[in-house]
Amino acid sequence: MQPDTTRQVLLNAAFHEIHHKGFQSASLTAILDKAGVTKGALYHYFGSKRALGYAVLEEVISDHLRTLWLDPLAETTDDPITQLKDCLIKAGEQLKDRDIRLGCPLNNLAQEMSPIDQGFRERTDVMYKLWLQTISSALQNGQQLGKVRKEIDPEETALFIVATLEGCMSMAKNAQDKAVLLQCGKGILNYLDSLGT
Amino acid sequence: MQPDTTRQVLLNAAFHEIHHKGFQSASLTAILDKAGVTKGALYHYFGSKRALGYAVLEEVISDHLRTLWLDPLAETTDDPITQLKDCLIKAGEQLKDRDIRLGCPLNNLAQEMSPIDQGFRERTDVMYKLWLQTISSALQNGQQLGKVRKEIDPEETALFIVATLEGCMSMAKNAQDKAVLLQCGKGILNYLDSLGT
DNA sequence: AGGAACATACCGACCAGTATGTATATCGAT
DNA sequence: ATCGATATACATACTGGTCGGTATGTTCCT
Numbered sequence: 001m002q003p004d005t006t007r008q009v010l011l012n013a014a015f016h017e018i019h020h021k022g023f024q025s026a027s028l029t030a031i032l033d034k035a036g037v038t039k040g041a042l043y044h045y046f047g048s049k050r051a052l053g054y055a056v057l058e059e060v061i062s063d064h065l066r067t068l069w070l071d072p073l074a075e076t077t078d079d080p081i082t083q084l085k086d087c088l089i090k091a092g093e094q095l096k097d098r099d100i101r102l103g104c105p106l107n108n109l110a111q112e113m114s115p116i117d118q119g120f121r122e123r124t125d126v127m128y129k130l131w132l133q134t135i136s137s138a139l140q141n142g143q144q145l146g147k148v149r150k151e152i153d154p155e156e157t158a159l160f161i162v163a164t165l166e167g168c169m170s171m172a173k174n175a176q177d178k179a180v181l182l183q184c185g186k187g188i189l190n191y192l193d194s195l196g197t
Numbered sequence: 198m199q200p201d202t203t204r205q206v207l208l209n210a211a212f213h214e215i216h217h218k219g220f221q222s223a224s225l226t227a228i229l230d231k232a233g234v235t236k237g238a239l240y241h242y243f244g245s246k247r248a249l250g251y252a253v254l255e256e257v258i259s260d261h262l263r264t265l266w267l268d269p270l271a272e273t274t275d276d277p278i279t280q281l282k283d284c285l286i287k288a289g290e291q292l293k294d295r296d297i298r299l300g301c302p303l304n305n306l307a308q309e310m311s312p313i314d315q316g317f318r319e320r321t322d323v324m325y326k327l328w329l330q331t332i333s334s335a336l337q338n339g340q341q342l343g344k345v346r347k348e349i350d351p352e353e354t355a356l357f358i359v360a361t362l363e364g365c366m367s368m369a370k371n372a373q374d375k376a377v378l379l380q381c382g383k384g385i386l387n388y389l390d391s392l393g394t
Numbered sequence: 395a396g397g398a399a400c401a402t403a404c405c406g407a408c409c410a411g412t413a414t415g416t417a418t419a420t421c422g423a424t
Numbered sequence: 425a426t427c428g429a430t431a432t433a434c435a436t437a438c439t440g441g442t443c444g445g446t447a448t449g450t451t452c453c454t
Contacts, residue, residue, distance in 0.1 A: 006399080022309060024222040028444065039445085040401050049444065101312050110371040111308055112219060115298050124371055159368065159377065160361075160384030167364025171356065174307040174321055180356065187357030194391070203433080225410065236411085237435050246410065 007045045009035045014052050015060040019105050022112050023053050023120075050119065053109075057123045061105050065127055073134045080142035081196050084135070084161070085189055092185055100181060103173035107166045132158045139195070148195055157195065164188050204242045206232045211249050212257045216302050219309050220250050220317075247316065250306075254320045258302050262324055270331045277339035278393050281332070281358070282386055289382055297378060300370035304363045329355045336392070345392055354392065361385050 013035035017026045028049060032038060046052040068091050077083050102108075106127060113120035135158035142148030168188060172181035210232035214223045225246060229235060243249040265288050274280050299305075303324060310317035332355035339345030365385060369378035 021313065022219070022221065024219065027442085029442085038401050040449095041399075043445075044399060103308060103312070107367060108308065111300060111305065111367060114371045114373065115300070116218065121371065121373065128368070128371060156380055156384060159381050160388075163364035163368045163381050163384070164357075164361050165364065166367050167360035167362065170304060170308060170363050170367070171325070171360045174311045174318065174325060176311065176318065183353055184356050184360050187353060187360070191357075191388070224408085226408085235435050237415095238433075240411075241433060 006035075006037060006041055010037065010042060010045060010052070011056055011060055015056045015105070018053065018056060019102050019108065023109060024112065050117070053113075054119060054123060057106075057109060057120070057127075061109070062127060065106065065131060069131060070134050073138050076141075078145055079147055080138040080145075081147060081192055083138060085192055088165075088185060088188060088192075092181060095178075095181070097178055100169075100172050100178055101176045104166060104169045107169060128162070131162055135161055147197060149197055152195060161188070161192070164191065203232075203234060203238055207234065207239060207242060207249070208253060208257055212253050212302070215250065215253060216299050216305065220306060221309065247314070250310075251316060251320060254303075254306060254317070254324075258306070259324060262303065262328060266328060267331050270335050273338075275342055276344055277335040277342075278344060278389055280335060282389055285362070285382060285385060285389075289378060292375075292378070294375055297366075297369050297375055298373045301363060301366045304366060325359070328359055332358055344394060346394055349392060358385070358389070361388065 010031070013031045014026070017031045017034060021027070021030075026049075028039070028042065031052075032042060035041075042052070046055060069087055072087050072090075073080075073083060075083075106124060109120060110124035110128070114124060115121075132155070136154040139148055139152070139154040139157055143150055143152075143154070165188065168181060168184040171184055172178065207228070210228045211223070214228045214231060218224070218227075223246075225236070225239065228249075229239060232238075239249070243252060266284055269284050269287075270277075270280060272280075303321060306317060307321035307325070311321060312318075329352070333351040336345055336349070336351040336354055340347055340349075340351070362385065365378060365381040368381055369375065
């Protein structure tokens with residue numbers, strides 16, 4: 001078996017276990033069972049449980065963020081608000097009921113680990129900053145195109161959008177109900193519309 | 198020492214340990230050290246770690262919610278939007294920097310436990326529903342008084358407000374920065390204003 | 395021959411939970 | 425009023441199990 005394959009299988013198993021149980025309660029044994037390898041393999045590729053967690057964040061979760069939000073928003077367009085709404089709708093659609101009950105992987109890890117581990121906090125912080133920056137740029141671009149109201153502060157608005165997104169996911173996760181996600185998403189869509197000219 | 202006192206000391210220590218580490222990673226030994234009692238006392242009052250967690254939710258955290266949001270909003274007034282803004286501002290003011298890094302106790306527990314423990318989920322769900330219902334009633338009242346726009350759906354709006362609140366707290370917690378909370382809070386205040394007539 | 399890629403066996407630490415002991419308060423009977 | 429009896433309110437000591445981590449193989453490719 002190729003080294004990259006085993007490493008990837010481990011990362012994938014770790015991502016799912018962490019997504020289900022949280023990092024601290026994620027069991028290495030469970031990850032190894034899921035991956036179908038033994039502890040020797042794990043510690044060959046990752047120096048510690050913490051290093052494994054960092055890798056999940058930097059490689060698996062980071063990829064999700066990129067494909068769902070960063071890459072689509074990076075495409076130049078003449079209507080950033082529609083672009084944002086598309087991202088939101090697409091993200092909502094691809095969520096299965098099971099995913100809703102588990103919540104946003106990035107937010108989960110950030111909430112659990114940022115108060116107790118600097119390494120996690122720094123990494124989640126970088127990802128959030130990237131996210132905010134990308135949305136902020138899209139809004140600025142929209143302002144130049146005359147599609148977004150000039151009065152709004154792009155950075156402040158980007159923060160508010162992401163906060164609302166994560167809050168929306170949190171409420172739906174706790175309610176274990178996709179209807180909550182949709183209802184809350186409607187609120188976001190309305191808000192996004194209110195930014196337009 | 199009175200029985201109620203010891204129980205209360207335990208609940209308080211448990212609340213803080215759980216707020217810092219999360220429920221699953223909260224150590225009973227650490228709680229006992231903080232409370233200054235021994236395991237015998239704990240298991241005299243609580244049947245299990247889980248029962249202790251439930252009690253923290255139902256007694257400690259529930260009280261916080263009541264004094265910060267439910268009771269103030271239950272007072273009849275002629276301007277619910279100002280009332281909501283006051284709640285938000287007061288809640289923000291009383292948060293110390295340390296509290297921000299720890300996040301909202303209710304949201305923390307809900308996020309961590311609702312996917313893996315029905316008992317926690319049911320209890321957090323009840324509290325969120327109470328919260329939503331209280332805000333929704335206030336908005337309805339505002340509509341009757343002509344202070345809140347008739348077009349908005351009170352329930353949907355209440356959900357959006359709470360989601361935004363929790364998202365705001367989450368972003369500030371991860372950023373470990375009160376400025377983020379204030380900036381995000383400004384977004385909420387603007388949104389609340391937009392609900393008025 | 396030597397290193398990369400794993401597997402197996404084992405370790406001390408910590409965990410939630412339990413069994414047992416003990417001091418004190420309460421209370422009915424005398 | 426006082427003396428057991430019983431229950432309450434804890435403290436102490438211990439248990440089995442799980443945890444992350446490590447030390448030591450073993451296999452295979454170069």
